[in-house]
Amino acid sequence: xxxxxxxxxxxxxxxxxxxxxxxxxxxxxxxxxxxxxxxxxxxxxxxxxxxxxxxxxxxxxxxxxxxxxxxxxxxxxxxxxxxxxxxxxxxxxxxxxxxxxxxxxxxxxxxxxxxxxxxxxxxxxxxxxxx
Amino acid sequence: xxxxxxxxxxxxxxxxxxxxxxxxxxxxxxxxxxxxxxxxxxxxxxxxxxxxxxxxxxxxxxxxxxxxxxxxxxxxxxx
Numbered sequence: 001x002x003x004x005x006x007x008x009x010x011x012x013x014x015x016x017x018x019x020x021x022x023x024x025x026x027x028x029x030x031x032x033x034x035x036x037x038x039x040x041x042x043x044x045x046x047x048x049x050x051x052x053x054x055x056x057x058x059x060x061x062x063x064x065x066x067x068x069x070x071x072x073x074x075x076x077x078x079x080x081x082x083x084x085x086x087x088x089x090x091x092x093x094x095x096x097x098x099x100x101x102x103x104x105x106x107x108x109x110x111x112x113x114x115x116x117x118x119x120x121x122x123x124x125x126x127x128x129x130x131x
Numbered sequence: 132x133x134x135x136x137x138x139x140x141x142x143x144x145x146x147x148x149x150x151x152x153x154x155x156x157x158x159x160x161x162x163x164x165x166x167x168x169x170x171x172x173x174x175x176x177x178x179x180x181x182x183x184x185x186x187x188x189x190x191x192x193x194x195x196x197x198x199x200x201x202x203x204x205x206x207x208x209x210x
Binding site for chain 2: 074075098100101102103104105107126128
C-alpha cells in the first residue's frame with residue numbers, strides 16, 4: 001500500500017514518435033501544433049506539443065508505475081502553464097496528496113518541469129483501488 | 132456545529148460534486164437521489180472529508196442509512 005511519503009519522478013522525452021503518434025491517433029492538426037510559422041507568429045518558439053500528451057504520461061504513471069495494478073482513474077485535472085516543444089524532456093514529479101481509506105481512493109498531485117526546470121503543467125489525479 | 136449547519140454544508144458539497152442543485156434532508160440517500168451512484172459516492176465522501184478535515188472509516192460509511200446519520204457522525208467529529 002502506498003503511504004503519504006510516496007514520491008514518483010521520471011523524465012520523458014516528447015519525441016517525434018510521441019508527437020506523430022498523437023497526431024495520427026487524435027487528428028488534432030491545429031496549426032499551433034503543426035505549423036511553425038503560425039506558432040512563432042503567436043509568440044511561441046516553435047510548434048507546441050499537445051498538452052494532452054502529458055495526460056498520457058499520467059495514464060502511464062497510474063497504470064504502470066504504482067506498486068499495485070488494481071487501480072482506476074476517477075478524476076484528473078491539469079493546468080498547462082508553459083509550452084512544451086518537440087524533443088523537450090519533461091520530468092514528472094508526483095506525490096500523494098491524501099489517502100481516503102474509507103472509499104479506497106488515493107489523490108496525487110503532480111507537476112511537470114521541462115529540461116530548464118520551468119514548470120510546464122501541474123494537476124491532480126484521484127484513483128480508486130479495485131477490490 | 133449543529134446538525135442543521137452540517138446538513139447545509141453537506142448540501143453545498145452535493146451540489147458541487149453532482150453539478151446540479153439537490154435539496155437534501157436527513158432522509159436523503161442514494162436511493163432517493165438519482166445522480167448519487169457508486170462513483171459519485173466516492174467523490175462525495177472525498178469532498179466531505181476534505182471540507183470538514185475529518186476522516187471516516189469504511190465501516191462508518193457503510194453504517195449510514197441516510198444523510199442524517201452521516202450528519203450525526205460529522206457533528207460528533209467536529210465537536
